[in-house]
Each structure stands twice: as C-alpha cells, then as structure tokens.
Amino acid sequence: xxxxxxxxxxxxxxxxxxxxxxxxxxxxxxxxxxxxxxxxxxxxxxxxxxxxxxxxxxxxxxxxxxxxxxxxxxxxxxxxxxxxxxxxxxxxxxxxxxxxxxxxxxxxxxxxxxxxxxxxxxxxxxxxxxxxxxxxxxxxxxxxxxxxxxxxxxxxxxxxxxxxxxxxxxxxxxxxxxxxxxxxxxxxxxxxxxxxxxxxxxxxxxxxxxxxxxxxxxxxxxxxxxxxxxxxxxxxxxxxxxxxxxxxxxxxxxxxxxxxxxxxxxxxxxxxxxxxxxxxxxxxxxxxxxxxxxxxxxxxxxxxxxxxxxxxxxxxxxxxxxxxxxxxxxxxxxxxxxxxxxxxxxxxxxxxxxxxxxxxxxxxxxxxxxxxxxxxxxxxxxxxxxxxxxxxxxxxxxxxxxxxxxxxxxxxxxxxxxxxxxxxxxxxxxxx
Ligand code: ADP
Numbered sequence: 261x262x263x264x265x266x267x268x269x270x271x272x273x274x275x276x277x278x279x280x281x282x283x284x285x286x287x288x289x290x291x292x293x294x295x296x297x298x299x300x301x302x303x304x305x306x307x308x309x310x311x312x313x314x315x316x317x318x319x320x321x322x323x324x325x326x327x328x329x330x331x332x333x334x335x336x337x338x339x340x341x342x343x344x345x346x347x348x349x350x351x352x353x354x355x356x357x358x359x360x361x362x363x364x365x366x367x368x369x370x371x372x373x374x375x376x377x378x379x380x381x382x383x384x385x386x387x388x389x390x391x392x393x394x395x396x397x398x399x400x401x402x403x404x405x406x407x408x409x410x411x412x413x414x415x416x417x418x419x420x421x422x423x424x425x426x427x428x429x430x431x432x433x434x435x436x437x438x439x440x441x442x443x444x445x446x447x448x449x450x451x452x453x454x455x456x457x458x459x460x461x462x463x464x465x466x467x468x469x470x471x472x473x474x475x476x477x478x479x480x481x482x483x484x485x486x487x488x489x490x491x492x493x494x495x496x497x498x499x500x501x502x503x504x505x506x507x508x509x510x511x512x513x514x515x516x517x518x519x520x521x522x523x524x525x526x527x528x529x530x531x532x533x534x535x536x537x538x539x540x541x542x543x544x545x546x547x548x549x550x551x552x553x554x555x556x557x558x559x560x561x562x563x564x565x566x567x568x569x570x571x572x573x574x575x576x577x578x579x580x581x582x583x584x585x586x587x588x589x590x591x592x593x594x595x596x597x598x599x600x601x602x603x604x605x606x607x608x609x610x611x612x613x614x615x616x617x618x619x620x621x622x623x624x625x626x627x628x629x630x631x632x633x634x635x636x637x638x639x640x641x642x643x644x645x646x647x648x649x650x651x652x653x654x655x656x657x658x659x660x661x662x663x664x665x666x667x668x669x670x671x672x673x674x675x676x677x678x679x680x681x682x683x684x685x686x687x688x689x690x691x692x
Contacts, residue, residue, distance in 0.1 A: 267334040274305055316342075373437075373453035381406050381419060381449070393437055393453040406451070415439065429456075436460050472635040476519055476650070480512035515647065522651040525582065526634070529658035536662045537576040540689055543605050543614070544568040546581055551603060554588045561597040570605040570612040573687040575663045583659040586652040587616045587679045593646035594677070595620030611685040619676035628669050632657035656681075663687065 278301030286294020315329035316338075323346060329339060367374055373390030377383060383406050386398055394410050401409050407416045410432070418428040418439065427440040438454040487505040491497065497505075528534050551566050558564075573580075591601045595618040604615040623631070627638045635650040637643040643650060653667075660667050664684050671677035685691055 266337050270334045278302060278305065372455075373451075375406065375451040375453075377406055377449045377451060379447035379449075383409065384448075390451075390453055393432070393435065393455060395433060469634060472650075473519070473523060476635065477516055480516045483512045484509050515649075518647070519649045519651075522649045522655060525655055526651060526658065529579070529655065529662065536579070538574045539577055541573050541575055541577045541580055543570060543572060543580075543612075546577070546584065547603055547605055547614075550581070550585050550588050553585065554592050554601070557589060558592045558601075561599075562592060562595060563598075563600045565600070565602045567602070567604040567606065570607050570614075571688050573612060573683060574689055575687060576659075579659040579662065583656045583681065584614060584616075586656050587614075587681070590652060590679075591616050591618040591620065591677070593648065594618070594642075599676075608682070611683045611687060613683060614681040615678060617676065617678045622673040622675050622677055623669075623671040624673050628671060631669065632667065 278298060281301060282294045282298035285297040312329070312335045319329060319342075330336075367387045368389075370387060370389060373387060373393040375383065375386040375390045375394070375396070383396070383398075383401050383404055385402075386394075386396055391397060396409055407419050410416075412430065412432060414428060415430055415432075419441065422441075424441040424443070427438050430437045430439050434457075435455055436457045438456055440452045440454075442450045442452065444450050487509050490505065491502070547566060547568065551564055554562075554564060588601070588603065595601060600619050602615070602617040604617070606613060606615070623638055627636075630636050631638075632653045634654045636653075637648065637650050656667060660681060665687070666682045668680040668682060669677065670680075
C-alpha cells in the first residue's frame, strides 16, 4: 500500500475512534462530557505524536539501526523505511570502506611512488614507495608543503614552475628518480615517482661493456691491419720478416677469437633462458685432466700438487670445468717460474670446496672485490702478455652464481693467492 494512504487511513481511524468515544460520552453523559472526551482524546493523540517525534529526534542524534524506536500506525511505516535506509547506508559505508582498503592495498603494491597534493602542494596522502623515494613519512608529514619536505632545488623549481609536460629526472638519496606531476580533479595534483637507478646501472654496464669490448678488439685489429698494409705496399718483403709478421697476425687473430668466445660464453651464462644442466660430475677425474692441461701450459716452469678428498657433485660439467680451469690457468699465468700451485678438492662443514693456491705475484687488497668485473685487470700489460681476455673471473663468477656457489679470494702481494670455490652441501649427489 502507498505510504500516503497508510498515513491518512491510520490518522482517520484514530480521529474516528476519538470522535466516536466523544459521541458516546455526549449521548450518555451530556455535551460537555462529550467535548471533554474529544479534547482529551486529541491531546493524547498530540502527546503520543510528540513522543514519537522526540524518539525520532533522539535517534537522529545518534543513529544506530539496532536502536530504532518502535512505532504505531503511520510511525511504523516511517520507522521501517528509516530502518531500511539506515541498513542500506551502513552497507554502502562498509562496501566503501572495504573498497578503500583494497585501493590502499593496491597502491602500496604499485612499483611506483604516488603522492596526492592539494592545490597549494600540501601533502594529503602518499604510498610507502613514495615515502621511501622522497624520504617522507605520511604520519608525520601529512598536511605539510611538499616543497618543504623535499628540499632539492631542482624538485622545488619543478613543482613551483608548474611545467609538468616534461618529467623531471632527479638524483635523490643515492637513487635516480623520474618525477612526474599530473593535475587531477580541479585543484589537486598527483605526483608519481619512478625509480630508474637499476635500469641506469644496467645501461651504464652495457655501455661500459661495449666500450671495453670494442677497445679490446681494436688493438689486435690495428696490429693485423698494419701488417696487411705493409704486405700490400711492400710485396717483395724478405721471407723471414713476412713469416714473423704472419706469426704476429695469427697471434692477434687468436686473441680476438679468445675474446669473442669468452664474450659469447658470458652472454650465454647470463641468459635466463639457458638453464643449468644437472648431471653427475666426477670432480676428481675432471681435476686430473685440468692438472695435465696446466702442466702443458706451464711447460715445466711450475710444480703442481693435487689433493682429492671431496665427493662428486651435481651441476653442469662444462660450466664447472670452464670455471675451475680458468682459476688454474690464472694461477699458472700469475706465478713466476719455479712457483708452486696446489689444487685441493675437499669437504667442509659448509659443503665441498675447490681451492687453487699459488705462491705467485699476489693481488693487493683494493683490487680483490673488483676482480670478477668484466675486463678488470690489476695489471693490463701483464694480463695481455699472458694472453688474458680480462673475462676469466667474470665467467667464473657467473658459473658459480648458477650453481649457488661462492668465490672467496685471499691474496698477498708477492706471497701468493688462494681462490676458493665453496659449494653448498646440497650440491653433493644424494644430499636432501
Ligand atoms: P685475465 O684474463 O686478465 O687474467 P681474469 O678475469 O681471469 O682476467 O682475472 C682478472 C685479474 O685478476 C687478472 O688480470 C689478474 O690481475 C688478477 N688475477 C687473477 N688470478 C690471479 C692470480 N692467481 N694471481 C694474481 N693475480 C690474479
């Protein structure tokens, strides 16, 4: 039934009852009694309505659907409609709160920083990434001007000048950030911060690598070109001189080939598509072969010893052979004649380990942490003399990362070096 009709019917019923009672009173006890009864009835009706209004006003002051007053007549309809409205409102509010919580959660998971500022650049809200990027603390800084919180001149200029079409590149707290302000609503702004420190570092590494590789290839190429030019300009060159030129060109060609092979190996090791093979590796057998090769390289100039006391492990035999052989070759190349080179394969509490110890030229402390960088050499000319590409230890590092192993280096200048490859216990065949 329509609410207006309910209201009028219930009002009419009540007034009719009062008038009927007054009519009965007047009939039996006279007109005055009838009038008094009608008056009393009307006053009671007004007092009851007032009481309902009072209850309603109390409830409106402190709305709580559980405490909604009971009603009678048209009030039943009013209260039940208010109850429905209130329940709907509560549902909307809880949905809104839930949505807001989900939105906040999503904002905290964003990889970028987000700051919401009002029209005069006061901080209204920011996500934890923005706190980290800009050194903010929402609890402490809310309501403060952002330019007072991030006091870098470029940032202040960018915010104040308002030329937001181009993002700002900002160096802040050891990080490189791209900062972008986007006006939204009519007088609010969103500031987005994107951290490019890592991608810049990788870009820089790539640039360095290309520069170094080109430099490394340019030297042998220049030598080869020089000899070819001489050969073309002096066709009657003495046979012995020509033979020595060819020998030098072959050497430079081999150097370039080693370099390209090492670069290809490195790029293969770094590629995530290239999975580590897990096969059983007979390390003692592998080390015997490596020792024979080292003997050949040393050509009788060094003394070797081999201690084999460790287990077989699992991993990629090719990669481990290349890492171990790089370490042993280095020991031969950086140990003067009559030096001693020890190869040890043993077990330890942390897991099996391979040690190459020499009593060669050694390395001073400041170089040790950088030895595994590509093309890093302590002494450039010595490395070239000994046919080094500068990539050997970088290859070792990548192979070990792929096998969860670590390279530990101890060295003293003019005393010798100790390179230790520490494998985890789980590398041992049959380890759980
Ligand atoms: P390279 O091809 O120049 O030997 P590596 O990456 O193999 O390149 O080694 C980097 C540098 O570490 C070498 O140039 C050398 O200075 C130093 N180095 C490596 N092994 C030894 C060692 N056993 N004794 C002394 N220096 C070493």
